[in-house]
Amino acid sequence: MEAAANAGRKNASLNPVRFLARIGLKFIHIFGAIVVFLIVWELAPGLGIVNPVIIPTPSVIFDKFTELALNGVLAENIFISLRRVAIGFGIAIAVALPMGFLLGGWFKTAETAVNPLLQVVSQANPFTLFPVFITLLGIGELSKISIIFWVCQWPVLFNTVTGIRNVDPTLVKMSRSLGMSKFQMFYKVLLRGALPSVFTGIRMSAVFAFFMLIGAEMIGASSGLGYMILQAQATFQMPKMWVGIVTVALLGMAVNLAILYLEKRISGRKEEIAI
């Protein structure tokens, strides 16, 4: 593989035009679909396919985006929203991860006993729980952060339990035959073996966190991206609304990429599956 990379580098130094062409091709391969989509969107109002008042062109949205970015409105709302996500999501991981490890690894009897209850509770649609949270915790930050926490904890908890359960039992047998203590086995084999599943849970939670964030900010808030979107819609500032929509999408993507990067850093190389 290294040889191939070297060969590629040699080629590049010999023929910069071909090298650039290859990079260009790669760019088109990866981002081509997005570019085509944006071009069609840009042209659609001119062709009379969509109403530009309701769905402005990307260039109009981008102009509004720079305006809001420069006057600080966007940054302020992003900061407020991200803080809510970070706290709710952070507490969820801090609670559900150790809980999952304990239930999956050490207290299997307890897990069997509480699992049906957890399944039922976690199935409650979080939007239906909004009134409960607001009644109990008011309409301030606490209820918003709590609802994000509530939603985020389940995927982390269940995936951690499953991850530990699915660690190959022969690995446990092997480490026992090497005379490892229970504790060593736990953190060298079970924890490490559960990691891929744990990260799947964390990524699911991140998606849910943004769902609930926007929901919470649309139901009862006076700041944040969800509020910004709703308020822009109410006052018919469509470009501003679209800036909010695009920003939320980009933030979600960025967080997902950050978690993927972290996962790659921690778990190292992975088998690539070709179908």
Place this chain on the structure above:
Amino acid sequence: MSNSNYAGRAGETDIKIEAIDVRKTFSARGNGRKDVNNLTTDALGGLNLSISRGEFHVILGPSGCGKSTFLDLVAGLTTSTDGTILIDGKPVTGPGPDRATVFQQYALLPWRTALGNVEFALENLEKDSRKRRETAVKYLDLVGLGDFCGHYPFELSGGMKQRVAIARAMAVGPEVLLMDEPFAAVDALTREILQHDLLRIVYETGKTVLFITHSIDEAVFLADRVSVMTARPGTIKAVVPVLLTRNERLSDDIKVSEVYTGTRHKLWELLKEEAAKAGVSG
């Protein structure tokens, strides 16, 4: 050492592993079957066996006869219901670095490289990580995987994975190597090469080996002595010496020799009955 057979005949040599009247009973989980009399299964029913120091001993038996149960007991992974297993005259109380096990399913950590997997076994024994690495490389060299240190298990073939597992077992410096059908999951050609290489390594290092298989050919090719087990509850039905020198096994094609075919036939006769019994009962 590779020129002579293991130390000698029973009686003259000291005993490395001794099993005295070993019984193991599992409480059966029913599996929906209304059991006839009680809810227990006798896996081992009073097994007696002595294995000499430096001997390559193969246990041959029909499936479900309790071979693996016996190996787990020697490894110290489970305890017997009754009877004792002695190693160097001392009862086995748990796993220890004097024994190392090679499992049929490789049991490699998928997130570690070949080198990392061998180092894993040394983490309790050697504090210095540089020495750990040196030892691991040495044993990967021994099994012929010196060039594959940085490969992850998913990048290795079945035979290579089992070589890594053998290197890991050897690296802890055990006196006894316990092997639980280690070559059952690899293809026939790879199996022959692995068997040959295993003999070479064992002869070079002088380990005592307890090897479990249900393949008669494998038993005859590898073993100094073969124990044939009965169907459940497992006991030793007969112990058959394989009168081939270690040199012959490594150099000639012994599979056509008279000793080989004769021993093979004898083992088949012994096993046939038990296989039929196991087939009826289980």
